[in-house]
Amino acid sequence: MSLIPTLAETVSRARSDLRMGLPIVVGGYLAAAVETLSPERLASLRALGPATLAITDWRAATLKARVYDRDLARIRVPESADHAWLRAVADPAGDLMTPMKGPLQSERGGDAAPHRAAIALVKSAQLLPAALMIPISDPPPGLTALAPDAALAQLATEATMADVAAARLPLSRAENSKLHIFRPDDGAAEHYAVEIGDPPRDQPVLARLHSACYTGDVLGSLKCDCGPQLHAALEAMGQNGSGVLLYLNQEGRGIGLANKMRAYSLQNQGFDTVEANHRLGFEDDERDFRIGAGILRKMGFGAVRLMTNNPRKVAMLEGHGIQVPERVPLITPTNRFNEGYLAVKAEKSGHLL
Ligand SMILES: Nc1nc2c(ncn2[C@@H]2O[C@H](COP(=O)(O)OP(=O)(O)OP(=O)(O)O)[C@@H](O)[C@H]2O)c(=O)[nH]1
Ligand SMILES: [Zn+2]
Secondary structure, X not given: OOOXXXXXXHHHHHHHHHHHOOOEEEOOEEEXXXXXXXXXXXXXXXXXXXXXXXXXXXXXXXXXXXXXXXXXXXXXXXXOOOHHHHHHHHOHHHOOOOOOOOOOOEOOOOOOHHHHHHHHHHHHXXXXXXXXXXXXXXXXXXXXXXXXXXXXXXXXXXXXXXXXXXXXXXXXXXXXXEEXXXXXXXXXXXXXXXXXXXXXXXXXXXXXXXXXXXXXXXXXXXOOOHHHHHHHHHHHHHHHOOEEEEEXXXXXXXXXXXXXXXXXXXXXXXXXXXXXXXXXXXXXXXXXXHHHHHHHHHHOOOEEEEEOOOHHHXXXXXXXXXXXXXXXXXXXXXXXXXXXXXXXXXXXXXXXX
């Protein structure tokens, strides 16, 4: 096997570089995540030429910037703009206190593929979706370099999951349980599967695809229904004598815990859960539901009785080779802090109550 990094390995490196505040090379550009860029690195980058800022169509809509590239806008960075200006375009935290900053000028024409790839990479690093772009003909050595279309294709590729470790783990709600750790081959986050009892592979298994929610699952936050849903699902599987609960590390519907806290902070300003994601520049749901299907297939399951209120989960599983002969509702009691959140999920995201 060659010692040269593969495309998947290079994308994984790019993700780490961006998280560290290091620029990468995409197409004919240097690209850096605004969130992690230090003022010193910014100065070094700006000395190389005129900069643009790639933001998503959602963030552009909030900032009233024109979108000429479908899903993104390329904002001209004025000569006078400093680190704080870039940060203010990228981060909605101050939108209400210090209304923007504009009018912002969007670039038009030319190729936006490098900008699109940069945004996709920054998102996959779970940073604010904004990338500073500087055209460069002769990039300095040592930086991770990617072709835009190859990077986008790699990010869209379904990862293969390997069951790297498993052991018995008696749970209070299901004593006969086993925890499996699944590692993807693309360097992204590991995911877990709790296998309860010894579910036969030739029958539909009682299953839950649970997305990580540190605040709800671990801290018992009252803002969402995740903790009670997690425990109710394990309880039902224990009672049933068999089941499988996938614990998918897609915190905050895939935007990561730091961005989820930014979304919560916007919710404290009066935006709902969907609007908050959009103001940050994300889709309302950034999860890749193929991961769950891949793990179920790897475990030998072809059909599930799925515990969910989210019809998208059913559709996505069925679209990726897992039959869902039955949806089992998972309704937990509401409280005064999560009523609004659950109502918005029903209204805007199609959740069934
Ligand atoms: N971005 C964002 N994520 C949130 C918010 N509240 C909860 N979450 C995340 O939403 C996800 C909820 O996941 P699930 O309960 O598996 O999924 P679901 O789509 O609600 O569907 P169900 O199967 O019916 O529960 C978790 O990743 C939480 O961290 C929020 O206000 N903003
Ligand atoms: Zn939650």
